[in-house]
Amino acid sequence: MTLLEEGTVLQGRYRVVRRVGGGGMGWVYLAHDTRLADKPCAVKELRQDPHLPPAEQEQAAAQFHREAAMLAHLSHANLPNVYDYFQEYERFYLVMDFVEGETLEQRLHRSPQGLPPETVVDWGVQLCDVLTYLHSQNPPVIFRDLKPANIMVTPQGQLKLIDFGVARLFDPSKGTDTLKMGTAGYAPPEQYAERHSSLFRRRHHLRRHQPWLPEGLGKLAAGRSSQCPARTGRHRV
Amino acid sequence: MGGWSGQKIGGYEIAEEIGRGGMAVVYRAYQRPLDRWVVVKMLDLIGADKNFIMRFRQEARAIAALRHPNILTVYDYGEEQGVAYIVMEYAPGGTLKDKLTGQPMDWPDAATLVIPVGRALAYAHSEGIIHRDVKPANILLAKPDWPLLADFGLVKLLSGQRGITRPGVSIGTPAYISPEQAVGEEVDHRTDIYSLAVVLYELLTGQVPFAGDSPIETMLRRIHEEPLPPSRLNPHISPQLERVILRALARDRQARYPTMEAFVNDLARLPGATGRAVTPPEFTSTVVMTRRLEGPPAGAGPRLVVMGTGVTITLPLRAEITIGRADPQGREVPDVDLEPHGGRMAGVSRRHARLLYGPAGWVLEDLHSTNGTFVNGEPVLPGQLVALKSGDQVRFGQLLLSFFEK
Numbered sequence A: 001m002t003l004l005e006e007g008t009v010l011q012g013r014y015r016v017v018r019r020v021g022g023g024g025m026g027w028v029y030l031a032h033d034t035r036l037a038d039k040p041c042a043v044k045e046l047r048q049d050p051h052l053p054p055a056e057q058e059q060a061a062a063q064f065h066r067e068a069a070m071l072a073h074l075s076h077a078n079l080p081n082v083y084d085y086f087q088e089y090e091r092f093y094l095v096m097d098f099v100e101g102e103t104l105e106q107r108l109h110r111s112p113q114g115l116p117p118e119t120v121v122d123w124g125v126q127l128c129d130v131l132t133y134l135h136s137q138n139p140p141v142i143f144r145d146l147k148p149a150n151i152m153v154t155p156q157g158q159l160k161l162i163d164f165g166v167a168r169l170f171d172p173s174k175g176t177d178t179l180k181m182g183t184a185g186y187a188p189p190e191q192y193a194e195r196h197s198s199l200f201r202r203r204h205h206l207r208r209h210q211p212w213l214p215e216g217l218g219k220l221a222a223g224r225s226s227q228c229p230a231r232t233g234r235h236r237v
Numbered sequence B: 001m002g003g004w005s006g007q008k009i010g011g012y013e014i015a016e017e018i019g020r021g022g023m024a025v026v027y028r029a030y031q032r033p034l035d036r037w038v039v040v041k042m043l044d045l046i047g048a049d050k051n052f053i054m055r056f057r058q059e060a061r062a063i064a065a066l067r068h069p070n071i072l073t074v075y076d077y078g079e080e081q082g083v084a085y086i087v088m089e090y091a092p093g094g095t096l097k098d099k100l101t102g103q104p105m106d107w108p109d110a111a112t113l114v115i116p117v118g119r120a121l122a123y124a125h126s127e128g129i130i131h132r133d134v135k136p137a138n139i140l141l142a143k144p145d146w147p148l149l150a151d152f153g154l155v156k157l158l159s160g161q162r163g164i165t166r167p168g169v170s171i172g173t174p175a176y177i178s179p180e181q182a183v184g185e186e187v188d189h190r191t192d193i194y195s196l197a198v199v200l201y202e203l204l205t206g207q208v209p210f211a212g213d214s215p216i217e218t219m220l221r222r223i224h225e226e227p228l229p230p231s232r233l234n235p236h237i238s239p240q241l242e243r244v245i246l247r248a249l250a251r252d253r254q255a256r257y258p259t260m261e262a263f264v265n266d267l268a269r270l271p272g273a274t275g276r277a278v279t280p281p282e283f284t285s286t287v288v289m290t291r292r293l294e295g296p297p298a299g300a301g302p303r304l305v306v307m308g309t310g311v312t313i314t315l316p317l318r319a320e321i322t323i324g325r326a327d328p329q330g331r332e333v334p335d336v337d338l339e340p341h342g343g344r345m346a347g348v349s350r351r352h353a354r355l356l357y358g359p360a361g362w363v364l365e366d367l368h369s370t371n372g373t374f375v376n377g378e379p380v381l382p383g384q385l386v387a388l389k390s391g392d393q394v395r396f397g398q399l400l401l402s403f404f405e406k
Helices: A054-072 A104-110 A117-135 A200-209 A217-227 B050-065 B107-126 B190-205 B215-224 B239-248 B260-269 B286-291
Strands: A014-023 A026-033 A039-046 A082-088 A091-097 A151-153 A159-161 B012-021 B024-031 B036-044 B074-080 B083-089 B139-143 B146-149 B303-306 B312-314 B320-324 B351-358 B361-366 B373-375 B393-396 B399-404
Touching: A014 A039, A039 A054, A054 A082, A054 A091, A082 B074, A104 A151, A117 A159, B012 B036, B036 B050, B050 B074, B050 B083, B107 B146, B107 B190, B107 B260, B190 B239, B190 B260, B239 B260, B361 B373
Parallel strands: none
Antiparallel strands: A014 A026, A026 A039, A039 A091, A082 A091, A151 A159, B012 B024, B024 B036, B036 B083, B074 B083, B139 B146, B303 B312, B303 B399, B320 B351, B351 B361, B373 B393, B393 B399
């Protein structure tokens, strides 16, 4: 699919600066919001494959809209704010905070010897905080694809979860995930097995499966967060 | 400029008016593409004072540039149909002013509100922005322990830009403004330190340090008098806490903390400043899990319409919705708060009833309310789940509403 050119203005409002990422589902652009003093924002585009049957295209659009609406109802320091959602030239767009920094994957790549334990513990606390927030929504939100490439770290050391493309609302009545999603190496075994991918996955992620988090992080994190609940984390429906 | 209810501006569907201040009117509005509530603040461009329009535009730009978990997010700004409008996030918990009871609050509770606001202000100062109107009415509550600083209507950019206040016109709120702001001197970031200290004083003692019979008297008193030590009004205030407050309340700004950060750091170091533990979510029992059913389909929001006023209460999209009245401290806020609809007079209990969404649609359950729950005149008995369909009359105590599923 063709890339939007630099200078393209969407909705008479968002001026595209450059492509900053994206993958199978579509591009992500850095744009300036001309209505808000050129504030930087991330514009995520849904890539539609015209060769797919209309029903599948519709399904992809519906999934993209679900992601937008789900994020729009969440508000937490470790999640991007959502500003806008629209369709233009038969493409769909979601406008979010532009998160400066790099992904944890990139960060790890720069430090092949590993990172200081204090930094890692602080990240662990932030992750536990935001995942607790997601899981305490009603119904709970399951991120489903937690991995370093989906976590940004800002220059101030704040983590932001990005890409809610495969997240979904937890439905206990469903036996199995209909699609196998997630990333090999980070997804827990049950995501590939028969059982429904459940909240227990998160524990698995944090305790056993992520080589970049120390053993016993959950405990450490729990101790830390109960000592400092006045952290300015956003807990809200 | 009333009468925007039911109309659209910039694609936002305007619902009811929720406040007004100065020349601006504030509405709750619906952003359909994202299926969420937002706040739209509007200013009539035709009748408004030029200075006011400038301040309004400046507010939009100033807060749009700020990104902090404790600062209200601005989503959009536009001008059309003769009005300028700012679209902001909707904080369902109301303002801190609404929660003030006149009763002293414990330090740990006050700390959970004041410290995050102080950090938000320290961040704004680092971005070159002074708020100049810090007061409880400008602190919104996303949740009882999560404040959001709002209303940068009087913000001033630090970068040498001349203030847009006309000489002799002092803007701000008499009970909270600093002495230097009261006499119309050039202000700096330390005016916010003073105002935040007034808010803290009020939370801890139940009253502001300087109150007079008139705005002028209120302002004069702060210029000429020392505040009453807060421990005289609340004996639980520790000497260390009192020292911090009185330093931030110094009449001479040179005697105050040099920065907001220094003030907040001193507060955060006091015992009890970490506040109350956040209640962990309930994920221990399978009973809880099965209760959390998939919510109703998005966009097909159920609603209640208050009989008599015709006000529509859009119900949140979730599988369990509690209905009741928020307590004055905002410790327990039901999903649907009937207090603004005359709930207290009508005998609505704090936790009155709840709506549950299941495979059969919506059902209503009474939560042992004092004055009972009724569907089409029939009482809902304890433990009974009554299925609701569109058009049903639901009564909580004496408050009558119509239920609509879509």
